[in-house]
Amino acid sequence: MSDFIAEALQRLPTETPGWLSEQRRMGRSSWKSSTMPTRKTEDWKYTRLRVLEEGAYLGWAERQDPSSPALTALRDQVKILGLDARMLVFVNGFYNPELSSLKAMDGMEVVHFSEADETQVGTIRTHLGTAADRDKYMFTALNDSWLDDGIFVHVTQDSKVTTPLHIVWLTVPQREAFSLSQRLLVVMEAGSEATVVEHFASDGDQQNSFTNGVSELVLGANTRLCHYRLHLEEEHALHIGGVHAWLDRDASLNSFHLGLGSTLKRLDVVVRHEGNGAHCDLNGIYLPRHGQHIDYHTCIEHARPYCTTKEVFRGIISDNARAVFNGRIHIHPDAQKTVAELSNKNLLTSNKAEVDTKPELEIYADDVKCTHGATVAQLDDYALYYLCSRGIAREHAQVMLSIGFINELINNLQHPSLGEYLKPVLGGLFAQQVKQTERAE
């Protein structure tokens, strides 16, 4: 086994704006002092990094032919009809203007770090790395140390931006396995509103990419951000990512996550309530199957009083897949009058499927209201029989029940067009799965 920490440090970004070097230096020093997690590392207890440690994934991403018809077809597949969004498309980490539909929007600036003007650089430098803690999240440190560019989204004061921003990260296989960094910084000035969709997808071929992603969402006072993060990559695409949100007074974050499994997929979602009266709705669905793995670690830091959190995650784990869910809510001593709810429900559709779920409440204030719960269940035989007794084929009934389990979250999405986009994708997924099970039997 190679020394992944040392080898990753050898990998130095070449073209990069000089002002990012400080960030990179701090990232490198933090990464250098970290150690690869083992089974005894609580945060990584159920997620092994063996596949990375084998060292095959440190190659460089290559720029793909931007006019390739296959990429255009892929872009059309990931386009969400009815969302009417501005699309920003990256292929293997490189921005692809031909596939994107970015136009100037009132109230929202979208620029690459490398193309930012002086004022924008100032704002980026103020906020970059403030929401994501590189000392606590080692892969954030790695992202920092590889930092060569990123996307900066700036929503100006009191702007209500209705057109969603749809950022698509596509991967296609390369000859050699490779790593790529994804970095997003969203800064919302006081009183603004916006919608950002982060969408990870790939073509149908067997992938050999490792994506290391960090998204930072900085919500100023009285802002409203509707955020989606979709992971619909092919099952060999590795991903370790983090979404780090920082909420000022009365800010409201609505964040929805959807993840299909892969050989290795780990997402850390961190929300910090740093101003009085902030609110966060955090919902998620994970759907690993075959031998896939998916790990969602969420952490809500209630640092200030009068903040509220409502968190619902649901998972359907099939075949011999494994899911990990860790939901932490940390109420600091100052955070009186906090209201926090956390629910995690899991459906195992096979007796080889496994889920490790752990809700964690850590409360240091005495006047708060917190609830949490986790359940693990199987498809209800009686419900299955009920549907079959109406002439619905068993495999179709299984699909209906599986989708029913997550439908509540899909139906409650703030943008119904996104639900319409996801439903056939998920329907197809379960139908395919049922067929495979039947064949195996």
Next chain:
Amino acid sequence: MLSIKNLHATVEGEEILRGINLEIGAGEVHAIMGPNGSGKSTLGHVLTGREGYQVTAGEVTFMGQDLLALAPEERALAGLLLAFQYPVEIPGVSNMEFLKTAVDGMRKYRNLEALDSVSFMKLAREVCKRVDLDQNFLKRGVNEGFSGGEKKRNELMQMMLLEPHLAILDETDSGLDIDALQVVATGINSMRDGKRSFVLITHYQRLLNFIEPDHVHVLGGGVSSVPVTSHWHWNWKIKATAGWKVRPCNE
């Protein structure tokens, strides 16, 4: 239409049905009565093929087919429908989607043209009206948060949409107030066309005041008694049941 011969069945190793014989002709209405635990509901579930309900002996022919060889969904497509005593709540699956999937499958099986969403919606609304159920129930999850009576009406609605050849109504009258009972009875009567047959599993005579059965059977200890013929039962009093002799087949 349905012919049951010496049917024995066990649930979790315990023998519940011990030699049921029943002949149901086209267009007939049969009532099955009997005390709790006598196997009435078990009979319904055995006929629709519920998992865990093991047939150990006997045979069942439905419209010329060996019913017991069919999967539950095939039995439904063949025209058998059981209105559940305890309909299942399925949150997340909308009633509309459920009904449309079932009707689509049935129409396909019967070589009927598929209904588009608009025509189906119209049909579903009409049926809602017939069972006196608000249209909002179509949008809700299947039976989710429905009251007991609403669930029963939803069962009736499925019967009206799927138009089975034989409907088994398992205590569809239980827990209903008199108005709801009338709605259910009117609904069932409206489905009687001289060809469709019904089995009413019930504890109460009151349902039979609205729906005149051709035959009344009494189940006792999992065995069917001699049917009470129609001229005999009419104007009967509930007390009369005490006089019915349960004659086990193995005696």
